[in-house]
Amino acid sequence: MNRFDYARPATLAEAVTAGALPNAAYLASGTNLMDLMKGGVARPSLLVDIGRLPGLDRIELLEDGGARIGAMVRNADLAYHPAFARRFPAVAEALLSGASAQLRNAATTGGNLLQRTRCAYFYDTASACNKRDPGAGCDAVGGENRLHAILGFSAQCIATHPSDFCVPLTALDAVVELLGPQGPREVKLEDFHLLPGSTPERETVLEPGELITAVRLPAAAADFAAHARYVKIRERTSYAFAVVSAAACLRLQGGVVTQARIALGSVALKPWRARAAEAALCGQRADAAAFRQAAETALQDASPSGDNAFKIELARRVVVRALSLAASGTPARLPALPASAFSGEVAHA
Amino acid sequence: MSLAITLTINGAQQAIALDDPRITLLDLLRERLDLTGTKKGCDRGQCGACTILVDGRRINSCLALALSHDGADILTIEGVAQGDRLHPVQAAFIAQDGFQCGFCTPGQIMSAIGLIREGQAGDDPERVREAMSGNICRCGAYIGITEAVLEAQRAMMGTAERDAA
Ligand SMILES: Cc1cc2nc3c(=O)[nH]c(=O)nc-3n(C[C@H](O)[C@H](O)[C@H](O)COP(=O)(O)OP(=O)(O)OC[C@H]3O[C@@H](n4cnc5c(N)ncnc54)[C@H](O)[C@@H]3O)c2cc1C
Ligand code: SF4
Ligand code: FES
Ligand code: FES
16 A cells, blocks of 8 residues: 555535645545555545535435435444435345445445456456556457446446435436535436446546535435346355346336336446436336336347356346335335345335 | 554453554454464465454454554453353354364354344345455354354344343
């Protein structure tokens, strides 16, 4: 690990001033940043510790039915907040399917959004990686890439964004609140992460010094509470990143879909909203044929970036399963294995 | 910049002068404070051997920067027994054969103490296994570990009920 200076500002204004200094990085709980620094992948010269900033650790359930989640709220505290989990069960399920209990106790809202890809070549400083070292090339292309992207990738980068939390948040139209040296602004989470294109080193719309202060869920997101699920396929049952995941949220009337929200995880360098599939489902009976059709639509632009063609059909099946479970109704209590295909649940349709 | 921090470790408050900003809680405990009960397996958040309680919550000490925990209350495996009287989780690990080589065991025990405090798993073995998945055991003592967590939880709830009566 490189040496660094350490600052623990007391106010948001001091934090964004320090965060805008060259080669500064914000430190939330460090579960991703410390890991990257140990491997020499991240080499900040100044760590700006945002852990004690006032007001960032609040979960606010808004009067209108929405919610505002402070950037320093720990993943476990959000998932186990009973009223939050009742309003946004797919968000709680996604959180509890991520990492381990220890990591969730530390990991924060802002840090989860900004966690970096798990591409092994990105982590290995002896490999060529355009994201880590622009112009160096990409060793994942033609390399070990069975878990890489099937949507939105480029010749320069085929990595995925690994967050579970971001998937239902994107489906539910979450908004990211930012504060920078130029003041506050808001960005839809769907527009927050960038696809790689020819600049994979640019991962989000954040400007230098911009700090995530909160993530907001609109009131309409709570309308899906009765039919909202997250499904995550892993290579082991727990404590593993997704191979593919999907959030599905439905509103039903007499067995007919009146509104649908679908997003996929670990298929692209950003959480992937499947708007065409949502539109195709509206007005359809909530049955297996409609779900399969929606899944086909969701993956219609997918293609393998390497040895990962299997992820395309797997993603379709995960979408079908998430939709089927959502149609069956959100369980009163999350299954013992959240988001797992091995939870023993029998889906409707 | 001052690298002086204060920590309460196993009940005793200590002023600590850090000679390097990079030090993690894990390295601080093991290399500077001679508290080597907390183990280093992967040093990257992937095994749970380094689990400690910080302000009552279980975390991976290998990914926790010591500087940012100034003022924290830390409990390690060295602090859980009362003299010669084992913590109920320690006793249950022995009674249920919750280990073989023992390397992962301090982390398993700290994680189990954290799990019982969180109170989310209840007496469902599947929920206990899921909640303990952040602790890898190379010897595969998982069956005994799950039994030990369940037994310790029953024992601690029994004690709590007796105390309340
Ligand atoms: C072994 C392991 C398994 C994991 N498994 C999963 C999994 O299955 N699913 C999953 O979703 N995640 C998983 N994770 C990732 C984990 O969720 C992230 O490490 C965590 O959410 C990051 O949060 P943090 O507070 O520790 O962020 P940090 O590590 O402190 O920060 C991460 C990045 O975000 C920046 N940052 C943090 N907060 C802000 C802010 N408010 N404003 C601006 N910038 C900010 C930092 O500068 C840094 O670049 C796993 C991690 C590990 C180590
Ligand atoms: S896929 Fe992206 S992150 Fe992975 S090596 Fe290529 S450029 Fe780097
Ligand atoms: S040593 Fe910390 S998780 Fe492995
Ligand atoms: S007892 Fe040997 S690693 Fe768990």
